[in-house]
Amino acid sequence: MSNAVRIHHFPKSGHAHRALVFAQLAGIAHEAIFVDLAAGEHKTPEFLDMNPNGQVPVLQDGDVVVSDSNAILVYLARKYASDWMPSDPVGEAAVQKWLTLAAGEIAFGSCAARLITVFGAPLDADFAAATADKAMKKLENGLEGRDWLVGDRPTIADVAGYSYTAHAPEGNVSLDPYPNVRAWIARFEALDGFEPMPSTAAGLVA
Missing domain, CATH: 1.20.1050.10 (Glutathione S-transferase Yfyf (Class Pi); Chain A, domain 2)
Structure with missing residues (x-):
């Protein structure tokens, strides 16, 4: 999965589900990274470095980091699945x-x-x-x-x-x-x- 994008998510977040289900539907290689919201993982310094808002989902694609579920959809479609946009x-x-x-x-x-x-x-x-x-x-x-x-x-x-x-x-x-x-x-x-x-x-x- 080294060439896969990484999607930081929480399973019952509809915003995170958007990102994950799109990667699945479009056949985009991805690694789903579980963020334990109950344990406060979304408020750790490491996570806040990726998204200062402390929210899932967050996409990592090499050096590129994208937060906001709709922005992630646009990025993935433009780069990996142009027929979806x-x-x-x-x-x-x-x-x-x-x-x-x-x-x-x-x-x-x-x-x-x-x-x-x-x-x-x-x-x-x-x-x-x-x-x-x-x-x-x-x-x-x-x-x-x-x-x-x-x-x-x-x-x-x-x-x-x-x-x-x-x-x-x-x-x-x-x-x-x-x-x-x-x-x-x-x-x-x-x-x-x-x-x-x-x-x-x-x-x-x-």
Whole structure:
């Protein structure tokens, strides 16, 4: 694995799952490095040298270090899996729109709702539920009449949106009103190389 990229992760982090599942789907050689959040490994000087924010995931590719899950997706696609990132301006702009949704309303919606119900995070449950509904409606409308969010094949837009959307029910966010989203989740999970994020149990998430 000496030529593999290293992905520092925590198994129940949806942000970390984005990076790992993309490497798996795209066939990118990688080594998964477990970060014990409960033991505070993400706050050690060694980890903070890689990511001063003290969060997973972190990617190491030789001398290159990339933090932030969406930035990692862009880096990996550009360097190792160009078919997952459109090169034309219109396609790339469309992907960026969905990356923004993942970093915004999905993060503050279904991700936050899951943090509250599963991990007891002191966040606003009503705000999380309302924000999750906004994100789900955007995904539902964006998937109307199409299999994938951008173009006719999966891209990193789908990867960025998947993990916290698929696990939204763990935060009491129902997927029942969103048939397009449910069908998209099923298609994503049927892709060669897909590996799921573990279901919730006692522990920490980032």
